[in-house]
Amino acid sequence: MSEPILEVTGLNKSFGPVHVLHDVDFTVRAGEVTALVGDNGAGKSTLVKCVAGIHPMDSGIVRFNGDPVSVHGPRDAAKLGIEVVYQDLALADNLDIVQNMFLGRERGGAWLLDEASMEQAARDTLASLSVRTVKSVRTPVSSLSGGQRQTVAIAKAVLWESKVVLLDEPTAALGVAQTRQVLDLVRRLAEQGLGVVLISHNMADVFEVADRIATLYLGRMVAEVPTREVTHGQVVELITAGRSGDLGLARPETATV
């Protein structure tokens, strides 16, 4: 088992009166794919956004490579090498593919952007993903299909020399062939030594690519187990009931005793 590259401990997050994440512990290991599963509203996206610096945490510690770090904004996360594919993609419709991929991290001086280098890098990345869906990298995102947008969002995340990539339902809008490519990419990233987090509702995908499965149930991390030690049925039980056999939340009777 490899070293944890990203380690979250005791993460709490509330939106006003709604306590969304309760003392969540979550570990991402370099060279491994960690699947993050849970029902709708379990808090998966919220966890990812807290790690990415989008939402401030109420409490909790983030360790990167063993050192405690403070992530106060998206820039801090990016500096550490944490990249995120958001569930809502977070693309600006009025900008083209290249502009979106480099948004906030444009190449060139502040007073003269280096469009040529950005365009070439964007094309290389898309080509390396063997993305075969977009006519030109200067196409505005508004004229792309849902799947194409998702591909752009993924390309945006792997463009950088990142150490951890969190993908929030990256295959939700993709067709069969495209999903295949994304799953291959997820494996490839892990083989390159990155820590990869895959959020998905598709158990077949999860069991195919994930080394470990972390299950959130109503904002609580109920189990973080190696994939080969659990069955489909157990994971589904964990997702829907929060426990399965000895895994997950303690049984009410043992808890009350």
Place this chain on the structure above:
Amino acid sequence: MTNQPVAAKPESGGAISDFGIDTTTQSTGEAVRDFFVRLRSGDLGSMPAVLGLGVLVLYFWTQSESFLTLDNTANLIAQGSGKMIIAMGLVFVLLLGEIDLSAGTASGVCAAVMAMHYVRAGNLVGGMGSTVFYVFVGGMLVAAVLAVIMRIWAGAVFAMVAVTIAMLGVGPNPWIEMLLALCVGTAIGVITGFLVSKIGMPSFVVTLALFITWQGVILQFIGQGGVFGIGTQPVLFSVANGNLSVLGSWILFAVGIVGYAGVVLGEHYVRVNKGLVTAPTPIVVGKVAAVTVIAALGTYAFTLNRSPNDFVVIEGVPYVVPIVLVLLVIGTYVLNRTRYGRHIYAVGGNAEAARRAGINVPKIRASVFVVCSSVAALGAIVYSSKVGSVDPQAGGLNTLLFAVGAAVIGGTSLFGGRGKVIHAVIGGLVLAVVENGLGLLQQPAAVVNIVTGLVLLLAASVDALSRRRATVAVR
């Protein structure tokens, strides 16, 4: 003309094909077809405005002998350019989907301070009365502090320059006066930006309140029924009334065209060589050639004597033309080539995405108001110069609506994310032609206002409809 093999022909709508064989160069035919696809999908840009401008010019040409005369054309440009410049600044605000209703009266405040400085020979304390003066200086200081809080350093510097000029009582000098107007505009923009972005009030409410406030400030500065004449100051007067010499006009033409062609063709050459996405060479060359011809004809026409009077000679390109061109170039450059410009578009297109990309959204939001008011101050210099005086109505009446109208008619979206500085110029020309043409046809102000309003309504509905088409066309 296709450099890359095109294996898969685009099927539906021509938008989707393979990326693996991503085409960087299109044939001219493809580019033209693409253009129409884009038009149909609602991305109209400044097309309707350019067509409308052509139709209007033809119409007034047939209706009035004096419309397309050189004299009237120069006059029309000088008349429209003040509001056109204000519209250029407004584009930045509109790009975020915000509005600055106070841009007109804010420009009026700048005009009033500038004119007072000249009329009172630099003695603003005497002009305002000491209480008002100290409130004024205090306001500028507050603006400087707010700018520092928001880390908009240029805003802080300009506000302090205004304080310095006011406190030192620097003597009258047209350049100092114009600088003062600009700095006051910047300070006003800092205040607007702070209220919208840091306090978080809707820009509509903030700027509506400030619209009324600045109107009061102008009245306070000038006094009921008062008027500051600046026509006696040769420099201030010639900003909108003077012309380049004939030689100067041709130099402007040469510099402008060499610069334009150099940038456009040079960039095209580089992009083709690096295998980047480019427009077809014939279209690029054709565009440069067309601009050159139009500019040459325009320059030639303006170097003819256009005086209606046999005893005076009026010739040369009006100063407002290079003024507008320089602002156009700077604005376009900032929006297209700089990181700041890119971030403005991003915030206008998807503020949350911009935030997640690490962009300081509140700062961008505040800064566009600073740009808008600063540019509005420049517009104030031009329109005050044209009239030769500043009265309590300066920047009031329909100045702002004209400016917003110009930007929207030119193709800038009121919903944010889409717009260019040139839209303000094209739309400004449309409105200037309407105003001037109807005036020549001896139409009363009632008709002029109604027509102007309807043109704006038309442009806004084109904007809304094309936006709807664009969102429908997405998936």
